[in-house]
Structures are given as C-alpha cells and as structure tokens.
Amino acid sequence: MNDRPRVRLVxxxxxxxxxxxxxxxxxxxxxxxxxxxxxxxxxxxxxxxYRANPAAAGLKRGVTFNLGLITxxxxxxxxxxxxxxxxxxxxxxxxxxxxxxADEIDGxxxxxRRGERLGQRVDGVVIVDVNDANGLxxxxxxxxxxxxxxxxxxxxxxxxxxxxxxxxxxxxxKHLSTLGHRSVVVLGLETPNEMSIDNTSERIAGFxxxxxxxxxxxxTLSRNSPAERRxxxxxxxxxxxxxxxxxxxxxxxxxxxLTRNGRRVPDEIAVIGVDDHPLAEAVGLTTVGQNPAAIxxxxxxxxxxxxxxxxxxxxxVVPISLAARATTLGHVG
Amino acid sequence: MNDRPRVRLVxxxxxxxxxxxxxxxxxxxxxxxxxxxxxxxxxxxxxxxYRANPAAAGLKRGVTFNLGLITxxxxxxxxxxxxxxxxxxxxxxxxxxxxxxADEIDGxxxxxRRGERLGQRVDGVVIVDVNDANGLxxxxxxxxxxxxxxxxxxxxxxxxxxxxxxxxxxxxxKHLSTLGHRSVVVLGLETPNEMSIDNTSERIAGFxxxxxxxxxxxxTLSRNSPAERRxxxxxxxxxxxxxxxxxxxxxxxxxxxLTRNGRRVPDEIAVIGVDDHPLAEAVGLTTVGQNPAAIxxxxxxxxxxxxxxxxxxxxxVVPISLAARATTLGHVG
DNA sequence: GATGCTCACGCAAACGTTTGCGTAACCCGG
DNA sequence: CCGGGTTACGCAAACGTTTGCGTGAGCATC
Numbered sequence: 229m230n231d232r233p234r235v236r237l238v239x240x241x242x243x244x245x246x247x248x249x250x251x252x253x254x255x256x257x258x259x260x261x262x263x264x265x266x267x268x269x270x271x272x273x274x275x276x277x278y279r280a281n282p283a284a285a286g287l288k289r290g291v292t293f294n295l296g297l298i299t300x301x302x303x304x305x306x307x308x309x310x311x312x313x314x315x316x317x318x319x320x321x322x323x324x325x326x327x328x329x330a331d332e333i334d335g336x337x338x339x340x341r342r343g344e345r346l347g348q349r350v351d352g353v354v355i356v357d358v359n360d361a362n363g364l365x366x367x368x369x370x371x372x373x374x375x376x377x378x379x380x381x382x383x384x385x386x387x388x389x390x391x392x393x394x395x396x397x398x399x400x401x402k403h404l405s406t407l408g409h410r411s412v413v414v415l416g417l418e419t420p421n422e423m424s425i426d427n428t429s430e431r432i433a434g435f436x437x438x439x440x441x442x443x444x445x446x447x448t449l450s451r452n453s454p455a456e457r458r459x460x461x462x463x464x465x466x467x468x469x470x471x472x473x474x475x476x477x478x479x480x481x482x483x484x485x486l487t488r489n490g491r492r493v494p495d496e497i498a499v500i501g502v503d504d505h506p507l508a509e510a511v512g513l514t515t516v517g518q519n520p521a522a523i524x525x526x527x528x529x530x531x532x533x534x535x536x537x538x539x540x541x542x543x544x545v546v547p548i549s550l551a552a553r554a555t556t557l558g559h560v561g
Numbered sequence: 562m563n564d565r566p567r568v569r570l571v572x573x574x575x576x577x578x579x580x581x582x583x584x585x586x587x588x589x590x591x592x593x594x595x596x597x598x599x600x601x602x603x604x605x606x607x608x609x610x611y612r613a614n615p616a617a618a619g620l621k622r623g624v625t626f627n628l629g630l631i632t633x634x635x636x637x638x639x640x641x642x643x644x645x646x647x648x649x650x651x652x653x654x655x656x657x658x659x660x661x662x663a664d665e666i667d668g669x670x671x672x673x674r675r676g677e678r679l680g681q682r683v684d685g686v687v688i689v690d691v692n693d694a695n696g697l698x699x700x701x702x703x704x705x706x707x708x709x710x711x712x713x714x715x716x717x718x719x720x721x722x723x724x725x726x727x728x729x730x731x732x733x734x735k736h737l738s739t740l741g742h743r744s745v746v747v748l749g750l751e752t753p754n755e756m757s758i759d760n761t762s763e764r765i766a767g768f769x770x771x772x773x774x775x776x777x778x779x780x781t782l783s784r785n786s787p788a789e790r791r792x793x794x795x796x797x798x799x800x801x802x803x804x805x806x807x808x809x810x811x812x813x814x815x816x817x818x819l820t821r822n823g824r825r826v827p828d829e830i831a832v833i834g835v836d837d838h839p840l841a842e843a844v845g846l847t848t849v850g851q852n853p854a855a856i857x858x859x860x861x862x863x864x865x866x867x868x869x870x871x872x873x874x875x876x877x878v879v880p881i882s883l884a885a886r887a888t889t890l891g892h893v894g
Numbered sequence: 895g896a897t898g899c900t901c902a903c904g905c906a907a908a909c910g911t912t913t914g915c916g917t918a919a920c921c922c923g924g
Numbered sequence: 925c926c927g928g929g930t931t932a933c934g935c936a937a938a939c940g941t942t943t944g945c946g947t948g949a950g951c952a953t954c
Contacts, residue, residue: 236940247904252942259943260901279706282682283625284940286616287909294659294682302645302854304839305638312635312662319661319675324682326627326659328652329645342652349615349627349657373612454843477840480813484844487820488887506637507810507840510787511817521635554821569910580934585912592913593931617910620939 235276244272255280294324295531296346296353296372298339300424301329304477305506306520307356310379313524314354321532326350332421336364339423340371347372352535354527356380359425375534379527381425382543387530389544391518393427394434399516399550400472400500401438407556409470409498413445415461415482416474420451428474431502435472454481461485470498470556476505476515483513483555498556512554518546568609577605588613627657628864629679629686629705631672633757634662637810638839639853640689643712646857647687654865659683665754669697672756673704680705685868687860689713692758708867712860714758715876720863722877724851726760727767732849732883733805733833734771740889742803742831746778748794748815749807753784761807764835768805787814794818803831803889809838809848816846816888831889845887851879 237255241248246269253259254269261269272278286292295318299307315325328346330339339358346353352375358365360381369376369383376386404412414435416428428448436444447464449457461482465471473479479501483493491497501508504517523546533539570588574581579602586592587602605611619625628651632640648658661679663672672691679686685708691698693714702709702716709719737745747768749761761781769777780797782790794815798804806812812834816826824830834841837850856879866872 234940237942238940248941249905249943250903253903256942260903262902265902279677279681281620281940283616283619284909285942287614287620287911287940288942290909292616300645301648302642305641308638308641308644309635311641311660312633312664315634315660315662316664319678324659324661324679326657327644327648328657329648331645331649344612345652346657348612454845477843480840481843484816488845507813510810510814512787512821567910570912571910581911582913582935583933586933589912593933595932598932614910617939618912620910620941621912623939 234281235278237278237280240269240272240276240278243276244269291351292349293322294326294350295528296350296374297325297327297356298330298343298346298353298358298368298372299327299356300331301327302331306503309506309520310356310524310527313521314528315524316521317525317528318532321528323351323528323532325528330358330423332423336362336423339364340367343368344371344373347374350374352376352531354379354524354531355383357425359423362422364423375531377527377531377534379523380427385541387534387539387542387544389523389527389530389546391548392545393430394437396427396502396516396518396548397431397434397436397472398438399434399548400431400502401435401440401442401444403438403514403516403550403552403556404470404472404498404500405439405442407470407498409439410442411468412439412442412470412472413447413464413468414472414474415447415449415464415478417449417478418451431474439472449478457481458485462489465491465497468497470500473499473501476501476503476508476513479513479515479555480505480507480511483511494555494558500556504551508551509553514551514553514556516548516550518548522546567614568611569614570611573602573605573609573611576609577602624684625682626655627659627683628861629683629707630658630660630689631663631676631679631686631691631701631705632660632689633664634660635664639836642853643689643857643860646854647861648857649854650858650861651865654861656684656861656865658861663756665756669695669756672697673700676701677704677706680707683707685709685864687712687857687864688716690758692756695755697756708864710860710864710867712856713760718874720867720872720875720877722856722860722863722879724881725878726763727770729760729835729849729851729881730764730767730769730805731771732767732881733764733835734768734773734775734777736771736847736849736883736885736889737803737805737831737833738772738775740803740831742772743775744801745772745775745803745805746780746797746801747805747807748780748782748797748811750782750811751784764807772805782811790814791818795822798824798830801830803833806832806834809834809836809841809846812846812848812888813838813840813844816844827888827891833889837884841884842886847884847886847889849881849883851881855879 238248241251254261254266328342355378357380379389382388419426501515504515508515571581574584587594587599661675688711690713711721715721752759834848837848841848
C-alpha cells in the first residue's frame with residue numbers, strides 16, 4: 229500500500245541530464261559545484277521526491293551514521309532522559325540512535341548477543357551502567373567491536389562519563405549535618421542483579437564523611453513488593469531524625485510510607501534523595517541531582533568525536549548539585 | 562584503535578575454497594545446503610571473526626531490518642517503558658529500533674524533518690501520541706513514507722493502539738462513587754503544546770459518567786513550576802472529598818501537596834490517578850493503569866506484520882485495570 | 895594567439911551482500 | 925550402463941551510492 233517505486237539518485241540525474249556524480253556532489257555539498265547547479269539539483273530532487281538510500285551510501289562509505297545505546301530503557305526515568313539527550317545531540321550531527329534495551333531477563337548472554345548484533349549496525353555505542361565486575365563489560369565491549377563510551381561504568385580503553393558517587397553522598401551528608409541532624413540512617417535497595425552496577429556503597433561512604441558528626445546507620449532494603457518493604461522502612465527509620473535514600477524513587481516511597489505512618493516530614497524526620505527525579509520538585513523532595521539529559525548529550529558528543537578519532541579516551545566527571553527542598557527544610561513557598 | 566580490517570563474506574568463502582553464494586546461503590539457512598557444509602561454514606565464520614555487513618545486505622534486499630519509534634522519550638516514564646517493550650518484541654524478530662525523540666523545542670517542522678530522515682532508514686515506524694489535529698499526523702505519516710502504526714492517536718490508513726480514555730475516566734468515577742464520594746474534583750494539566758494529544762477531555766467525560774451521583778468540578782492546572790501550581794491545587798480541592806487526576810504524576814504531586822497542607826489522605830480527601838506509574842504502588846496511589854510495555858510489544862508486532870503485508874489495518878483497544886490502593890482505601894497492609 | 899590553470903562535470907570502479915539461473919556430480923531404477 | 929531427477933554448489937548480475945581520476949571548456953597571462 230506504500231510501494232511506489234523509489235526514485236533513485238540516477239533518476240534525478242537522468243531527469244536533469246547530468247551525471248549521477250554531479251547529483252551526489254551537489255546534494256552532499258562536496259566537490260566543486262557552483263551554487264546554481266546545486267540549487268537546480270536540489271529542486272529537481274524534491275520535485276521527484278528523491279530520498280537517499282542510506283544503506284547504499286553506508287556501504288560505499290563504510291559508515292552507518294547510526295549510534296547504539298545499550299541500557300535498560302524500561303528500568304527508570306533516568307535512562308529515558310539520557311536517551312533523549314543523546315538522541316538530540318546525535319540528530320544534530322546527522323546520526324540516529326538505535327537502542328538495545330537489555331533487561332535482566334535476557335541475562336548475561338542475552339546482553340552480549342544483543343551487543344554483538346548492535347555493533348554490526350552502528351558506528352559506535354554508548355553503554356550505560358553495565359557492571360564491570362565479572363568481566364561483563366569487557367566482553368561486551370569486545371563484542372560490539374566499535375568505539376564505545378561508557379556512562380556510569382568504566383572500561384580501560386574507552387572514555388567514560390560518571391558522577392562522583394562519593395561526592396553525591398558527601399553533599400547529602402553535609403546538608404543533613406548542617407541542619408543539625410545527628411542520628412541519620414542510610415537506606416538503599418539491594419542490587420537488582422549481577423549485571424547492574426552498584427553505586428550504593430560509594431554513596432554511603434561519601435555520606436558518612438559528609439555527615440561527620442552524625443551517627444550513621446545503614447540498612448539495605450529488599451526488592452520485594454512495596455507492601456513488604458514498608459515494615460522494613462518503618463523499622464529502619466524508627467530512631468532516626470533524617471534519612472538518606474540512595475535514589476529518589478526510594479526517597480519518594482519512604483516519604484509516603486513515613487507520612488502514612490504518622491511521622492511528619494520533615495519536622496519529625498527529614499528525607500533526602502539522589503537524582504533529581506522528575507517528581508522530586510513536585511513532591512518537594514530534597515535531593516542531590518544530576519542531569520541525565522546533559523549526560524546523554526555529552527556521551528553522544530564524545531562518542532562521535534571518538535569515531536572521528538578526534539579525542540583521546542577521557543574520564544569525565546559530571547557535575548551534581550544539591551536541590552534543597554521541603555523534605556529537609558520544611559514548608560517553603 | 563579498533564581498525565582491524567573487517568573480514569568479509571568473500572574472505573570466509575576464499576578461506577574455505579567455496580563460492581560466496583554458498584557461504585551466504587549457509588549462514589542465512591536458505592537454499593539447499595547440507596548440514597555438514599553449513600556447520601563448516603559457520604565454524605569458519607567465527608574462526609575468522611566474520612561479521613555481516615547489514616548495509617550491503619540491506620541494499621541488496623531492499624530492507625533495513627530497522628524499525629523507527631517517534632516519541633518524546635524524555636518526557637515521561639511511559640514512553641520509556643513502551644520503547645522497552647517494543648524493542649524486546651522487535652529484537653526477537655531480528656529487528657532493531659531506532660528512536661527519534663521529538664521534543665517541543667523542535668516544533669512541528671522539526672518533527673516532520675526528523676520523521677522524513679527516519680523513514681529513509683527504517684522499514685516501518687511506530688508513532689506515539691502525535692496530535693492528529695492540524696493535519697500534523699497526516700503530514701508526518703506522509704513524510705515517513707513507510708508502514709506505520711500509531712499509538713495513542715489515529716491515522717486513517719494505518720493500524721492504531723489506544724486505551725479507551727472514556728473508560729479510564731469511567732472506572733475512576735465508578736470507584737469513587739462506590740466509595741460514597743459525592744463531591745469530587747477532576748484535576749488535569751493543560752496540554753503542553755499543539756503537537757501532543759489531549760486525553761483529558763475524554764477521560765473527564767468518562768469520569769462524569771462513572772461518578773453518576775456525584776457533583777463533579779473540573780480544574781485545569783498550569784504547567785508552571787510546582788511552587789506556583791501548589792496554590793492552584795489547594796484552592797481547587799478545598800471543598801472536595803476526592804480528586805481524580807488525569808495522570809499519576811499529577812496525582813503524586815497532589816497527594817504530596819495536600820499532605821503537606823495538613824489534609825489527611827484518604828481520610829479527609831481521596832486521590833486517584835491514571836497510568837500505574839512505577840511509583841504508584843510504592844506510594845500507595847490508587848490508579849487506573851495501563852501497561853505500556855505490553856502496548857509497545859503489540860505495536861512492534863503489528864508493525865512487523867504490516868511490513869510483511871500480513872494484516873489489514875486494525876484498531877486495537879488495549880486493556881486497562883483499576884488498582885485500588887491506599888489513597889482511596891485507607892491504610893492497607 | 896598559444897600556454898597554463900582552474901572550474902565544472904562525466905566515467906567507471908568500487909562497497910559487501912543476495913539470488914536467479916546454470917551446471918557438474920551424484921543417486922536411482924531399468 | 926544409460927537416462928532422468930535431484931542435490932550441492934558456482935557464476936555473475938544486481939542493489940544505489942560515493943569518489944578518484946580524467947577531460948573539455950573557459951579564463952587570464954605573457
């Protein structure tokens with residue numbers, strides 16, 4: 229139902245009575261083609277409805293003008309925002325992003341298979357949050373066999389972007405400490421699977437440093453249903469005046485649980501999270517935030533430079549910033 | 562640093578002393594190739610580290626084995642989950658997804674340009690939530706010039722998947738009505754831009770029907786900062802015993818605002834949302850939910866069938882289900 | 895007005911697959 | 925041992941671009 233015969237470059241060449249090479253150069257803006265011809269060609273092209281065939285161009289030029297993104301897209305808002313940022317930067321440079329969402333159900337081998345396939349169809353890939361333990365990241369990089377930039381994880385040969393997890397914790401700890409909290413608890417979720425990275429311990433270490441004078445307790449929550457988690461949260465926070473959650477998702481849940489349990493936030497107990505979740509501002513959650521869209525953009529940019537051999541491998545530490553809001557400061561606005 | 566000369570199909574053919582055609586057929590599993598040869602070829606292929614060049618294959622076969630997804634990926638968790646579901650289904654069938662995130666900053670023409678580019682590089686696209694008013698969807702479909710399936714919007718020629726927005730509202734209304742609420746208010750956000758679709762009015766109409774005996778008020782909230790929205794929320798809900806929010810994001814915000822304002826949820830005021838946001842269960846939000854991952858999966862499946870000319874255009878209405886939780890029922894668990 | 899230079903464009907060979915057709919080698923019954 | 929049918933594979937022509945090289949026309953210079 230959509231099978232009109234595609235018009236090719238040679239068709240528009242024939243239509244104009246010029247050589248295909250001229251059309252190609254005119255359209256690409258390369259070679260010595262006077263503006264007049266260029267315009268004539270362009271006009272003929274969209275008169276005829278010419279649409280370039282990227283497969284042919286890619287075959288000849290040895291590039292695909294596609295970038296890959298390996299992440300668990302469905303997992304959290306974070307990867308979606310990152311993908312959006314990466315896609316925007318890529319689109320501006322004429323690249324498109326093909327995504328490979330690797331979920332835990334696929335397992336290690338599923339991830340590797342997926343990476344291998346992906347590597348064949350793109351000029352480079354950005355890999356998000358793949359655990360470098362177990363040699364998984366190494367093997368993945370090997371499988372994709374194209375330039376890589378990692379975010380949230382590190383590979384010896386390729387650039388990476390990460391936040392300073394220690395500093396994230398530190399900022400949170402300092403904030404609570406400054407507010408006078410002396411009995412705080414750190415709440416994290418257990419790592420979902422061996423494929424994902426675990427930021428928790430670094431964040432906690434940083435937090436302990438930042439909260440210097442405070443008595444810090446630590447508790448790891450199960451990934452069971454929220455109903456089951458509820459009592460864990462209540463128990464863990466019973467004696468505390470403040471809670472540091474290692475993600476905003478968890479923090480929002482904790483605020484809800486505490487509130488429903490009759491504890492007033494922040495008057496009786498303050499809560500601080502990490503990420504600056506899209507809902508964090510709406511619910512007044514204090515958080516130390518990062519900017520996934522910017523990270524995605526930078527990752528794409530670095531990757532494209534890497535493809536053009538324009539950069540040495542770099543380690544970029546992306547900025548974070550504390551957003552102090554109601555769950556630690558009390559009612560504002 | 563990764564520029565080892567790629568080994569081609571002819572290389573493995575030469576290595577084995579057979580014709581390229583034999584290797585091609587053996588690898589593709591097509592033609593009359595005995596198992597023995599097939600195995601020999603496969604082994605040689607990965608001995609040499611052969612990786613097929615999809616551009617060449619695509620050029621010859623006239624397909625790309627890529628699917629496109631047009632959505633605003635960064636906008637909400639919904640599109641991420643949808644993308645993940647679509648990608649999973651596509652991957653199983655040997656397709657990959659290339660995404661084009663169209664944000665409001667790009668505007669209409671940006672979206673159309675993006676669609677045109679995308680259409681050249683894929684065999685079909687799924688278009689999510691593009692407003693069919695203003696002829697935008699029509700023009701987009703025309704630009705992509707490949708098979709399409711729409712989700713959350715409709716085009717005359719192509720299949721679509723949507724939820725029954727009227728029914729969404731109806732279920733919510735019925736739920737509140739059953740619980741005895743008689744003075745309820747509907748809260749929605751203003752439509753972000755002319756490019757996005759607006760589910761709100763249908764949902765509200767359904768809600769009014771479902772809440773039959775109740776006095777229903779309606780209020781549209783601005784998209785300004787949460788701080789500004791706060792007073793709007795407080796004012797709009799002052800006289801109500803229940804609130805229907807047309808999205809979970811908003812519902813979560815409303816619960817937070819009401820709670821911080823000293824109104825007990827659900828004892829003084831009940832809240833119900835739409836979508837079954839990943840955080841909805843965690844914060845105990847009652848909601849009428851949909852399953853974006855399943856929608857994505859189905860959209861991809863239908864699209865692939867469409868590409869193979871295997872189906873007539875269909876209109877699929879995807880199921881929804883009410884999840885009654887704490888914000889309407891009170892403390893549970 | 896011949897010489898040299900630049901400009902604008904044409905020719906044709908790639909790029910790495912897939913696939914229709916052709917043809918040896920093989921198996922079978924007669 | 926011959927003829928017909930099958931099986932296993934080779935040949936070569938595409939697919940739609942890009943690009944190195946070549947060449948004629950036009951221009952300025954001496």
